[in-house]
Amino acid sequence: MENFLLRNIENPNSADINEYLKVGGYKNLTKSLGMKPKDIIEEVKKSGLRGRGGAGFPAAMKWNFATADPKFPKYLLCNADEGEPGTFKDRPILEKNPHLLIEGMVISGYALGSEYGYIYLRGEYPQAKDILNEAIKQAYEKKYLGDDILGKGVKFHLSVYQGAGAYICGEETALIESIEGKKGQPRSKPPFPVNVGAWSMPTIVNNVETLSNVPYIMEIGGDAYSNIGSKDCPGPKLFSVSGYVEKPGVYELPMGISLRDIIYKHAGGIKDSKKLKAVIPGGISTPVLPADGIDCAMDFVSMPKAGSMLGSGAVIVLDESVCMVRVAYRALKFFEHESCGKCVPCREGTDWLRKILERIENGKGSEGDIYLLSDVAGLISGRTFCPLGDGAAGVVTGMIKHFRNEFEEHIKNKKCVVS
Amino acid sequence: MFGETVLKEIDEIRVKYPDRRSALLPSLYIAQREFGWLSQEAMQCVAKALNLSESIVRGTASFYSMFKHKPVGRHLIQLCTNVSCMILGAERLVDFLGNKYGLQPDGTTEDGRLSLVVMECIGACGTAPAMLINTDFYDNLSEKRIEEILEKYK
Numbered sequence: 001m002e003n004f005l006l007r008n009i010e011n012p013n014s015a016d017i018n019e020y021l022k023v024g025g026y027k028n029l030t031k032s033l034g035m036k037p038k039d040i041i042e043e044v045k046k047s048g049l050r051g052r053g054g055a056g057f058p059a060a061m062k063w064n065f066a067t068a069d070p071k072f073p074k075y076l077l078c079n080a081d082e083g084e085p086g087t088f089k090d091r092p093i094l095e096k097n098p099h100l101l102i103e104g105m106v107i108s109g110y111a112l113g114s115e116y117g118y119i120y121l122r123g124e125y126p127q128a129k130d131i132l133n134e135a136i137k138q139a140y141e142k143k144y145l146g147d148d149i150l151g152k153g154v155k156f157h158l159s160v161y162q163g164a165g166a167y168i169c170g171e172e173t174a175l176i177e178s179i180e181g182k183k184g185q186p187r188s189k190p191p192f193p194v195n196v197g198a199w200s201m202p203t204i205v206n207n208v209e210t211l212s213n214v215p216y217i218m219e220i221g222g223d224a225y226s227n228i229g230s231k232d233c234p235g236p237k238l239f240s241v242s243g244y245v246e247k248p249g250v251y252e253l254p255m256g257i258s259l260r261d262i263i264y265k266h267a268g269g270i271k272d273s274k275k276l277k278a279v280i281p282g283g284i285s286t287p288v289l290p291a292d293g294i295d296c297a298m299d300f301v302s303m304p305k306a307g308s309m310l311g312s313g314a315v316i317v318l319d320e321s322v323c324m325v326r327v328a329y330r331a332l333k334f335f336e337h338e339s340c341g342k343c344v345p346c347r348e349g350t351d352w353l354r355k356i357l358e359r360i361e362n363g364k365g366s367e368g369d370i371y372l373l374s375d376v377a378g379l380i381s382g383r384t385f386c387p388l389g390d391g392a393a394g395v396v397t398g399m400i401k402h403f404r405n406e407f408e409e410h411i412k413n414k415k416c417v418v419s
Numbered sequence: 420m421f422g423e424t425v426l427k428e429i430d431e432i433r434v435k436y437p438d439r440r441s442a443l444l445p446s447l448y449i450a451q452r453e454f455g456w457l458s459q460e461a462m463q464c465v466a467k468a469l470n471l472s473e474s475i476v477r478g479t480a481s482f483y484s485m486f487k488h489k490p491v492g493r494h495l496i497q498l499c500t501n502v503s504c505m506i507l508g509a510e511r512l513v514d515f516l517g518n519k520y521g522l523q524p525d526g527t528t529e530d531g532r533l534s535l536v537v538m539e540c541i542g543a544c545g546t547a548p549a550m551l552i553n554t555d556f557y558d559n560l561s562e563k564r565i566e567e568i569l570e571k572y573k
Contacts, residue, residue: 085501085540123485124497124541126554159435164444164483167539179436181443183482199437242503242544249545284502284540316544322506330505334539340482 004216004236005209006252009096015131017138020099026144028215032107033152040111041067044214046222050233053079053170053207054283054311055387056300062204065194066112069202076109076117077198077205079175083122083167084283085334086314089238089250090208094121094128097212098135102158104211106144107218109156112204117158120175123165132160167338171386172205174340185342186386209238230256230299239298241267243317244274256302259294262315274319278402282311284331285391287398288324308398323418324403325410328396329357335392346389349380353396360407363414370407374400421464425449429468439469447480456487484536492527492534494572497551498560500537503544508561512548513537515562520569532573 008014008023020026032040045060066074078101082090093101105117121129136158139145147155161179163169169178173187176198197203213235217225226234237255239262242248246268253266259281263269270276276291281298286309289296296306303310318327332354339350356373359365377393384390400407409417421429428449433442446465447457454461457480466476480486496516500509516522516535527534543549546558550565557568 082542083540086503086544087540088542088544091542122542123483124538124551126551127556161441162445162448164447165485165538166483178444179441180438181440181479183479199441240545242547243506248547280502314544316503318506327502327506330500330502334501337539 003252004219005100005212005238006092006097006250007100009092014096015098015135017099017135017142020097024219025099026103026142028218029103029106029144030150032218033110033150033154037067037111037113040107040218043217043222044111047213047217047225048222048232048234049210049213049217049225050235050300051207052209052213052237052312054084054285054309056233056310059206059210062194062206063108063112065192066202066204069195071195071202072113073116074112074114074202074204075198076105076112076114077172077175077179077203078105078117078119078211079170079172079205079207080119080121080125080128081163081170081175082125082208082312083170083338084285084312084314085331086242086280086283086316087240087312088242089240089313091125091128092238092250093208093212094125095131098128098132099139100212100215101132101208102135102139102144104214105158106139106149106156107214108204108206108211110154114204115155115157117156118179118198119158119160120163120169120179121160122163122169129160129162136160166340167334168340168386168388171388174386175205176203183340185340188385229254230297230301232301233299237298237313239266239313239315241315241317243315244271244319244322245269245317246271256297256299259289259296259298259315262298263294263317267315267317270317270319274321276317277320277322278318278324280314280316280318280327281308283314284316284334285309285387285395286311287394288327288402290402293402307401321418323416324399324406325357325361325416328399329354329361331395332357332392335388335395339388339392343383343385343389345380345383346385346392349376349389350392352376353380353392357396360410361416363410363416365407365411367411369411370400370404373407421450421453421468425453426468433469440471440475442469443471443476443479444483447476447483447486451487456490458490490527492531494533494552496522496533496535497538497541498535499539499541499543499547499549501540501544503540504548507547509548512560512562512565515565519562519566533569 049059050056169184174184178184336350336354381393450461549558
């Protein structure tokens with residue numbers, strides 16, 4: 001499959017608008033502005049595009065909810081708060097192909113009747129901020145942004161909003177709170193952002209990769225797009241592969257490719273020919289899979305059946321040298337740190353899970369601790385405003401399910417016998 | 420208090436949003452740039468510039484880990500230790516910074532040269548371990564490489 005999302009990124013000047021234009025950039029915008037907004041949404045609906053942020057919600061359904069709301073203005077927010085550990089898939093788009101995102105946002109804004117877009121960019125990507133700002137400036141100069149885009153009377157304004165290091169702001173209602181200048185704590189839903197979002201107006205929050213797929217859908221048409229990859233969630237997908245593989249990096253592959261193929265065919269297999277132990281398939285919040293569980297199709301529909309989730313498509317590969325208790329402990333340290341504090345099960349639960357894992361890791365665990373971990377995880381799961389708590393609970397239960405013996409050995413031997 | 424140039428910069432940000440409070444995060448970044456960290460005075464300046472109460476400014480600022488509530492050294496090292504970096508040795512690098520430079524997480528060297536913050540994921544998992552120094556990005560880190568890099572930050 002030819003790259004679309006990562007097209008031209010080997011070109012060192014790929015972020016420049018002239019280089020983007022040379023490879024057909026913005027022609028899909030020109031084409032789209034000649035269409036009716038509702039026909040664009042229809043193409044996206046036919047394409048079967050699902051949100052690439054992790055939840056996999058059908059994009060056109062979200063869009064239709066927003067356009068059905070009579071309130072204006074509507075806001076289009078791009079979620080570039082790529083904070084899920086293991087994930088670096090949006091980064092090449094932001095840093096090397098920013099005009100693809102801008103083109104996708106202008107097309108989407110036109111389709112949605114939105115005249116204002118914001119890119120909520122994580123604070124940890126200072127380079128991307130400069131690159132995006134420069135790209136936005138270039139797009140204004142060439143009239144791909146502004147009050148009268150390409151002389152068609154279409155208006156769309158775009159700017160970057162820099163986050164400040166809170167993982168939770170990747171959750172869409174927390175992102176909205178943050179762009180309103182508040183603490184990034186998730187809102188209770190309903191109402192959903194498509195009706196009451198940023199500044200109380202209908203707001204569409206889409207991931208970088210989701211919006212960057214829109215020009216492609218307009219280029220090849222919704223029907224052709226729907227034939228790429230998995231039937232239930234088609235299209236190209238960016239996978240970020242890290243950990244013990246020969247060739248870590250970001251790969252653009254058809255949705256539904258097997259996890260085994262990602263690791264062995266594309267990422268070069270396990271580093272130094274060591275033995276695979278486990279894979280975290282979709283970012284740290286997704287349950288771990290054991291080495292014999294990687295023959296699964298990487299898409300939003302298949303992965304839950306395989307006992308995990310697609311998440312952000314961030315594949316973290318762990319070899320035999322890795323201690324799973326340590327990974328679980330580090331993951332929970334993360335969740336405890338990033339829990340926003342709004343709801344008790346997550347705030348207190350992640351703290352307790354971390355404490356228990358810490359003492360097991362330090363050789364001070366007791367026999368009842370594995371039961372206690374499962375118990376606390378069960379008390380978090382399904383009882384929180386947002387998926388952060390569920391993620392933390394799922395990590396712990398997944399680890400115990402597949403690597404219970406390592407936890408037991410830690411407790412029995414009062415130390416790690418792996419590394 | 421902020422000078423006129425800074426106030427103008429904040430005004431330009433304000434008009435991008437339907438509500439002035441949206442300018443709070445960008446203004447906190449500006450205050451941090453101007454003062455080096457968010458001292459009480461820095462936050463008072465932000466409150467005044469945006470006509471927000473000081474409690475709102477402080478309450479919001481304290482939520483976000485990239486806003487600094489104590490002075491930081493001339494160069495801020497933000498080193499990732501999340502799972503992908505951890506399994507490739509990031510925690511050893513934290514120890515190295517402690518042993519070699521006397522630099523502890525959330526601490527500053529005695530000469531005020533370096534500060535260290537241990538980060539959650541900075542999105543460089545494919546080239547782990549990784550860090551930011553100020554806004555410069557470095558990956559594929561080793562003890563030797565950190566030593567060489569830090570030569571540039573006096």
